[in-house]
Amino acid sequence: MEETDQPKFSLAVGQVWRAKKPKDVFGFFDDRQITYVSGEGDMVQYDSPTVRMGRRFPTTTRDRFERWAGKLVALPEGDWAPYVRPERKTHAKTSKG
Secondary structure (H helix, E strand, C coil): CCCCCCCCCCCCCCCEEEECCCCEECCEECCEEEEEECCCCCEEEEECCCCCCCCCCCEEEHHHHHHHEEEEECCCCCCCCECCCCCCCCCCCCCCC
């Protein structure tokens, strides 16, 4: 990482991040829980509902992770957060008369 590139977030093992644009993945949010941050801090490994059982945890650059990440969240005890579809804003039609 170049000296001019300042990290946007403080990343640590165990943190759970939600996407800027969350998606439904098998009934859960596509959150990512950090499992490893390299010594230099330029690589991040994570677990997620998108990772199938028996597969290796994906690794990505810190820059790509920060572009994906929206906010730090807390998980329900022992599970991923169930996906809740955001309510759509409806505009009441007014009759002109």
